[in-house]
Amino acid sequence: MQLAVWLYGRSHTHEIGVRVAATCEGPSFHQVAGLVGKALYDLSRCPYAPPSSGARLAGGRRISLGGSQTETRAVA
Template sequence: MTQSHPTSGAEPDPACPVSLDLLGAVYRAEPEDLPEILAEIPPTTRAKLAVYLYGKSHMHQLGLSVARACERDDLVRVAGEIGSVVHGQAQMKSARPAAPNPAAPPPPRLILRGGGSAPKKISLGGSSAKSRSFD
């Protein structure tokens, strides 16, 4: 027996300042296309969107990207001190690991060598440990 579940479109979050279609366009936008989309959103709404996205753990970075397209005053107007924090974080350079520099010499390799003898064997218990008394 096959059970079917009704499917419905996503329900918009009443706290989201933009339509579900516009939110989807922002979410799916390539980084180079995002400024063009954001330019079409009024400044106050754009600031509200930045703060809304920033507050969602899975869209935190997108919120910072939107905040980069906002004026600090707009962010502060819509979110107070949080808007100032969002603006500050958005202006910071991202903490991505640096790409390796092909011209840089490779790091030195550290090779540890013993006195040229075979490695020393270490007992992990075995039969000699069974006869010991630890009282």
Template sequence: MTQAHPTSGAEPDPACPVSLEQLGAVYRAEPEDLPEILSAIPPLTRAKLAAYLYGKSHMHQLGLSVARTCTREDLVRVAGEIGSVIHGQSGLKPAKPAAPPPVSGGPVRKISLGGSAAKGRSFD
């Protein structure tokens, strides 16, 4: 399989229920603009888009955002039982990113690979 050069244009994914233009608009939308963009997409197509995005690891959260604008019935109609799962997860608050561990202000301890039993030994 060959990969397209970034300047040669994107190949449409046959599984995507919307045009590349619509997908790009949804992907690039600011959170406050997303509802207006999604309102132009018919409900069942929007539910299909939510399921499609949910299945892509790098667009999972966007899929949940789209799913928030769908009814449970539409999600189940287009995606079966996973539609119910998507609907349930879309109602949960997004997880906060993990906070970095606190930086300790204490001195840095050196670690020896020789261990304490090796100290004082002579290796003649």
């Protein structure tokens, strides 16, 4: 339970914390972490929603850190 709360509190392990919480019992969460524990337990019982990374923007465009697909590069 403490591990789930700790993982959930970090942005890069947030999803893992929810998954760990799904393996634990509810009343214990409230005792260990109070309202945060109860909220995490409730969240772990909701259907899984995959991350939205790579989602398309309105108009069908994607966000990319690699530059535009139509961009041409000069060859030296």
